[in-house]
Amino acid sequence: MKTTDRQILHIALPSIVSNITVPLLGLIDVTIVGHLGAASYIGAIAVGGMLFNMIYWLFGFLRMGTGGLTAQAYGRHDLQESTRILLRSLSISLLLALAxxxxxxxxxxxAFTFIDTSEEVQKLATLYFHICIWGAPATLGLYGFNGWYIGMQNSRFPMFIAIIQNIVNIAASLFFVFSLGMKVEGVALGTLVAQYAGLGMACLLWLVYYRPLRKYLHQKGLFDRTEMKRFFQVNRDIFFRTLCLIAVTVFFTSTGAAYGDVVLAVNALLMQLFTLFSYFMDGFAYAGEALTGKYIGARNHKALTQTVKHLFKWGISLSLLFTLLYGLGGKGFLGLLTDDASVIAASEEYIYWVLAIPLAGFSAFLLDGVCIGSTATRLMLIAMLVASASFFLLYYGLHHTLGNHALWMAFIVYLALRGIVQGIILYRKQLTGLHPLS
Incomplete structure (x- = not known):
């Protein structure tokens, strides 16, 4: 295996494991309350979990922006600046958490003016929310740490942290619920303990394995105006890009609900196939982010070009593999998720849209990683604005005749356009003699 491929897999594989563990936190909570004897407990955890997913999703720029800037500093061998970036990210994370x-x-x-739930579910979800919100400093702090570790070409530490979080969450939640007799509040406390365990693990790993960087902790220039301006410009673009992404995702779900419960269920199950694909592609996007930033920082354009080529080889290969797997086993996978005959029958009308997802979407994931590593976040935002606008225009232009098919068609086009627009802009910059990522 070539050196470039080894470097990509060295970052991508642990990142994929980390991604797969992410939904386990919510799944564990739902499983525990599912044995408490009331559906309202499950509803409360589901609603509370959704609220935090939406809130924290908005602050994903803390991980992405930190990762790109750190990777470039790493490529320049500027350990002092890489330490400053971590401290800036953690400081801003703390301020946002305080807010x-x-x-x-x-x-x-x-939130509950927009969420229609029973009075009991709202009461329990509110209790869950007001306990788990105290984990905001830990969660946002971990975004900074995880981005920094990836920028330092180390995706193993985020993987270790994610595994520790899940272990602690299981143990703490079981203890609070079944040993102390708590209910929703016990699950919330278990999640809270797990979040701070993850942050503690991140700090401990840094102190032990990055000991030489301690000398940079007390330094001037931490909040240098020029560097802070760059930090906020990068994160601003990612923030608005994320808002567009959330708008498309929420619209997809809420619009699917308008076609009835069966179609809503079908869309939700088919989106699980997209989510599974995204876990793998995000792993390679993280590799692109780390390696792109490193080679830009080192001004090694040859290695950068080689890395992007190899990333696309992996992306195309995985897309073909997932297309084959979904074509052969997609229906069987849905059968594992539900035994509702009406939902499985209805899915046959829409499942072919899922076959288009891998090839339509892989370049969007990979180029997102490349753009983050190069801090070309304005390019990401432009591509997302074009793709999002096309999504809504296409759906509203076709939904009267195509119904739910228009929703899926718009989503596929949206995925494809994100990659196409980014690719066109990068290619044009190359033609003008400017290195697209410098």
Missing amino acids: LLILQFPICSL
């Missing part, structure tokens, strides 16, 4: 804690009551009240 969430201060605003937790209006945020919760506003």
Whole structure:
């Protein structure tokens, strides 16, 4: 195996494992309350989990922006600046977490004006929310740490942290619920303990394995105006890109609900196939992010070009593999997720859209990683704006005649356009003699 491929897999494989463990935190919580004897407990955890997913999704720029900037500093062998980037990210994470804690009551009240639930579910979900919100400093801090570790070409530490979080979450939640007799509040406390266990693990790993960087902890220039401006510009673009992504995702779900419960269920199950594919492609996107930033920082354009070529070889190969797997076993996979005959029968009308996802979407994931590593975040935002606008225009232009098929067609086009627009802009910059990622 070539050196470039080994470097890509060295970062991608642990990242894929980390991605797969992410939904386990929510799954564990649902499984535990599912044995408490009331559906309202499951509903409360589902609603509470959704709220936090939406909130924390908005702050994903803390991981992505930190990763790209750190990778470039790593490529320049500027350990002092890489340490500054971590400290800036953690400082901003703490301030944002503090804002969430201060605003937790209006945020919760506003959320339930849009979420239609029973009074009991709302009461329990509110309790869950007001306990778990105290994990905001840990969660946002981990975004900074994970981005920094990936930028330092180390995706193993985020994997270790994710595994520790899941182990602690299982143990703590079981203890609080079944040993102390708590219910929803026990699950919330278990999640809270797991979040801080993850942050503690991240700090411990840094202190032990990055000991030489301690000398940079007390340094001037931490909040240098130029560097802070760059940090916020990068993260601003990612933030608005994420808002577009959330708008498309929420619209897809809510619009599918308008076609009835069966179609809503079909869409939700088929999106699990997209999510599974995304876990793998995100792993290679993280590799692209880390290696792109490193080679840009080192001004090694030959290695950068070689890395991007190899990333696309992996992307195309995985896309063909997933297309084959979904074509042969997609229906069987849905059968594992549900035994509802009406949902399985209805899925046959739409499952072929899933076959288009891998080849339509792989370049969007990979080029997102390349753009993050190069801090070309404005390019990402432009591509997302074009793709999102096309999504809504295409759906509203066709939904009267195609119904739910229009929703899936718009989603596939949206995925494809994200990669196409980014690729066109990068190619044009090459033609003009400018290195696209410098």
